[in-house]
Amino acid sequence: MTRQTKIVVTLGPAVATAEAIDGLVAAGMDVARLNFSHGDHDTHRKLATFVREAATRQKRAVAILQDIQGPKIRVGTFPDGGIRLKSGDRVSLVAGMGLGDASRIEIGYPRLVNDVGVGSEVVLADGLVRMRVTEQTRDRLVAEVIEGGPVGDHRGAAFPKANLRVSAVTEKDKVDLAFGREIEVDFVAASFVRSAADVERVRQLSGVPVIAKVELAVAFENLDAILGVADGVMVARGDLGVEMPLERLPFVQQDILRRTNAAGLISVTATEMLESMIHSTRPTRAEVTDVATAVMEGTDAVMLSGETAIGDYPIETVAMMDRILVEADRPRSDHQSIGFLAGQAGYASAMARAAVEAATDLGLGIIVAFTESGSTARLLSKYRPGAAIMAFSPVERTRRRMAIYRGVTPVAFERLDSTDAMIESADRYLAENGVCVAGEGVVIVAGTPPNRSASTNLMKLQTIGE
Template identity: 35%
Template sequence: MPRPAIHQSCTKIVATVGPACDTPEQLAELIKAGVDVFRINTAHGKIADHEKKLKAIRAASEQVGSPAGVLLDLAGPKIRLGELKSEPLQLDIGAELTFIREGEPANDFEVTATYPKLIDELQPGNTVMLADGMVALVVESVSTDRATCRVTASGEVRSRQGINLPGVKLSVSSMQRNDIANAMWAAENGIDFISLSFVRSDEDVYSLKNVLKAHDCDAFVIAKIEKPEALEHLEEIVDAADGIMVARGDLGVEIDVAETPMAQKRIIQVCKEKVKPVIVATQMLESMHHNSTPTRAEASDVANAILDGADACMLSGETAVGDHPIKAVEVMSRIMRVTERNLIHEINHSVSHCVHPITTAVTNAAISIAEAIDASMIIIATRSGGTAWVKSKSRSSIPTLGVSDCPATLRRIQLFWGIRPVGIEKMASPAEIRAKISQWGKENGQLKKGDRIVFVTGSGVVEKAHNAVVVHSVE
């Protein structure tokens, strides 16, 4: 039985894999520092590159003895600039920039886009944002093959940078050909979580779920909220998805940046009400790309996400291409642990559609018992992870282990707030599990004689057994 890192933060850390951390040895160090789930960003590289990263993650998990989860992030219909004639291109206020439908740009201030229908869907007066919102344009005129824009906020742009069109209703599908291919690869390779970019409605979520279902894949589908349309249909999207990501990078460009903090709070609140995990992402420790410590504002940002109710926070460039990937994880984990001391335990009586109501009731009762008797630990035996998820949403501070004989469930638990996964032998009895946990706890200084453990058996873990709560004293 691997040693679960119960000394780490309850809020989970998602870290993006990139050139700064793509070997098994580097990834193993990140797991030790506090990473629970690794993100593979399909916007960069091809399937062969994703396979290499997945193998490195699995090797690192074996090395450390901790089943790290894997999140595959589908790029979606991200619109990007084509190759610029001159790079970088400085755009000053008042300058004219023209998008052309096809062909080679005739001068530095003519550009192409990866979305063939861009010119068809632009209208005079529309706003166009480049370079993550740093450069702003307004559309002045549109003809059959050209859209002429005027620069209203200056800056530097480069080839392949993203284009955001706040307020423009695009007809492009949420899943592109590459996304479908990547989703099929994910289904064949046991990926735990698949995130879908630029979701606009629940239909987008169901489209991905249908692809996965056709390939007998039960990976969690994480809907990324980064479009105004997604905020308009938030409740339906949360209902359809298995989890949500607050993707603040594009969201902060697609809506007024001043509205982003309150949008984040609203998204998290809806996820809490509907019992769905939520990840807060983008620029959490942005300055740690190059600096060894974050800004005070960044530390506050992480803390506020936790206080709002986030289940996980995500590092992007900080670990993928940053100078201090391990330190970034260590700092985030430290901020989380300090913040979690001030969380208020609240039993969530909402029932997830994927968890039996009896399971929910019994799990909540077990938490109340554990709190009343000052239990040292809660042990949740679960086959699918549903029972562990109910406990996670309570935000109880009692250390909790999620015990399962299913490797996929153990990796999925890595996204559940406050639950550490522990693998057991297939068909272990409740008595055997209690004995093993007690032995492990005493050997590692986590438990001592007389400590009380509250043991919860989830539906279907032991054949023909119903949910049960047992209070066990360590001998």
């Protein structure tokens, strides 16, 4: 069975060579993530070039996802690089990014004392340390440690119930987004968004589809509005697990995926998918089950982070993820067209739904889609057919963007002047590349006249070789 769920791979020092990127593509990488919280522009440019070259050599469509840092709030520094706090400790919290110690921590949010009040929860180091504010003065907060643990230099700081006044796009992000346009990234992941307006701001600056990272409780509360403007959503479980009780996280993930799919948008599940493989050649049983659960809940893609960016076995991790996904995709071979995209309307949606119904009823294994923009392939993907979707497009950027769509295989295709000529060409491609055999049936979705976006209005049952 061909894998349908896609793999997003974070690049970093562990895979910083052309040979390593070649290995990732061969192992199954569909989307390369450039994490702009780390690394400089020269490094990201080099990695992007390696990805494009490897994809060309292997005749694969591989997208590049630029993940901007966003307004992440961090602590300052400490002697020897870190401190350890114990339950019951009292700590002063002040605005700044300077040197602190176990009794005084600087936090890089200028309005700290104004916006965080008595009773507020403060979470440091990705949830390892929790404290509650007990006093508020003109220039500092005093907090009592509820759960102790280590805090290192520049670790994250979160304030789950506070109404912080932060810009969705920092000055660093603006520079990074301009650079992303220069190297022609295919998607941008917007970090720490709070509202639909935050997503729109990132799109204005990037000019490419935006995947909104849901990692704040307020973003989850505003999810419907965010879904109205985003191109996709990432369930960023790391920070989201800091913002809310951990025991709620599985149900929040399920809800986000359900609502994102119902809106017909891209869905990505991220954080600690195969975390143990940073230092191990095999994942834990719990991790394998976690990946399969995300697939069964409807995710389009799963993301690897530290496993590939800094791990000891990056290529082996991608290969393992590929194996897990092939098996996890099996239970989802029955499509979900009835009511799955209740909010979708128009010719393209009707054609996509009809194509999936036809392929299912007739037991056909291939749906062929001709697409300029990729929207038809996205709709077909969201109806979750058991059939593979071969998406033919003459537009290179469209092919790269379709690499993240579940069940879609992008195919380079010469622009032709008639729908009949396109169908004949696709027929030859499928036969010559061993995708289909003579006499096998496929479903074709196309537009007439051809070579126009938003023109999908034709569905045809085609027998290969006739």
